[in-house]
Amino acid sequence: MTVLMILIAVIGVISYATLPREANPDIPIPKVLVTTAYEGVSPQDIESSVTMKIETELSGLKGVKEITSTSDEGMSTIVIEFLPDIRVEDALQDVRAKVDLAKVELPAGAEEPKIREINIADFPVLIVSITGSISPVRLKFIADELEDAVEAIPGVLNADVLGGLEREIRLEIDPDRVAAYGLSAAELLDRIRSANVNISAGGLETPGTRFNVRVPAEFTDPREVDRLPLAVRGGKTIYLADVATVRDTFKDRTSFARLNGADSITLSIQKRIGANILEVADRVKAVLAEARKVAPAGVRFEVTLDQSDDTKLMVSDLENNVVSGLILVVLVLVLFMGWRTSLIVALAIPMSMLLSLALLQAMGYTLNMIVLFSLILALG
Structure with missing residues (x-):
């Protein structure tokens, strides 16, 4: 004894x-989320061209308790709730099969539908707010570096940066000049797309050695796009700069973050299922301590949510x-x-x-x- x-x-x-x-425990919830992005499209058009097409295919699923959908500007969101006796893995497989059938009916400009399960364990365990009296671009760069450092921590599933400025190369076409040169907007886009690629040119073999030949052609600077030749008119080469303006700017903001009334950037951190939340939180805080040492003066890192x-x-x-x-x-x-x-x-x-x-x-x-x-x- x-x-x-x-x-x-x-x-x-x-x-x-x-x-x-x-x-939180890993509780399997029989809910599947389907999101489809279609930028620049009104909610009415999203509903008719994306949401309803996918819903029509999903209506044939077995074991469905309820299907709810939301059509916002540029985004379609569909939530499928299954009966409790349906396994989440089977539900995901059935939804993927139905969404694949609906893809052929979606508009060409719509992005690939994203399918994932809803899990309580996927909610963030830590939220960090980053503020400072520096430029938003510099603040976003610090947040991106912190995101990379946090995602390298064992036990961290994902880290998302919210509320920051994202760089965007914007092409503003002059329709009058395009028409004057006998071109179209579609031709411009096809020309840019075909020029902005890396090409594999096969291999080069020498006695005892083999080399892979690659032709790099992706744009690395927005100024390179200005000198892109489009066509020849009257013996003169027409460049992209003649019919359009390339601007190095930022995407339209879809999320905002504030801390105590000041603009901030939020880092949302998720842990892996089964990982020790106490160990993950301690390691993240250690990374934050190192980030505070090298951050510019005036930049603050505040933990606004800590489930540990x-x-x-x-x-x-x-x-x-x-x-x-x-x-x-x-x-x-x-x-x-x-x-x-x-x-x-x-x-x-x-x-x-x-x-x-x-x-x-x-x-x-x-x-x-x-x-x-x-x-x-x-x-x-």
């Missing part, structure tokens, strides 16, 4: 130390409840039943907790909000 108790204690302590901590704090609090509550429950039970039993009986019960409380933790580890569970609440409730 003594050996068994020692074995349970050792395994339980090891399990407690190694069990991954996370805020809630997890730490619940783990601390569990530990406090175990200790306080043990002390109270022992005191009551000592007063009324003596030391021997109180010692047996005193050992039963931590042993039951350690055995539970060992079983959780063996079954592949994590110490999340639901598990911690259940343990605290059972202990009470």
Whole structure:
């Protein structure tokens, strides 16, 4: 019996130390999200040319509880909710098959529909706001560097930068000049598209060596586009600069972020399913500490959301409840039943907790909000 108790204690302590901590459990929700971007198109046209075409194909799915859709400017969003007994993997496969059938009916300018499942564990565990009295371009560059550093952390699934300026090379065509030279906007776009490519020219073999030949032709500077030849009229070469203006500017902003009334850039961080939220949060904060050292004066990094704090609090509550429950039970039993009986019960409380933790580890569970609440409730 003594050996068994020692074995349970050792395994339980090891399990407690190694069990991954996370805020929310990985609960499979039978919901699938389909988003299709079609920039520059009104909500009415999005609904008729994209949303309704996809919905028509999705209506034949089995096990669907509800389909809801939203058509915004430049974006179609469809949420398919399945019955609880449908596996998420099967739902994703069926939705992909139906969306593939609808692709042939979508407009040529529409982007590839994106399909993903909705999972509670995909919500961000950390949100960092970056503010400073520097140019928005410089602030965006700092945020992008921080994004790369955070995504390299083990356990981090994804990091998204929101509210920043994104560079865009914009082509402003003069329709009068295009018509005067006998050209069309479609010809201009085709010419730019065909010139902005890298071409593989095969291989070059020498005795004992083989080289891959590649012809780089992608534009690296907006000024290169100005000198792109389009056609010859009257013995004179017509360049893109003769019929259009190339501007190095920024995309129209689709998201804004503010902190205490000042413009900021937000970095939203997601962790991988099963990763320890406490370890991930500590590593992200270590990266933030290094970023603060090299950032320009006036740039601040503020953590505005940290789900690891809630997890730490619940783990601390569990530990406090175990200790306080043990002390109270022992005191009551000592007063009324003596030391021997109180010692047996005193050992039963931590042993039951350690055995539970060992079983959780063996079954592949994590110490999340639901598990911690259940343990605290059972202990009470």
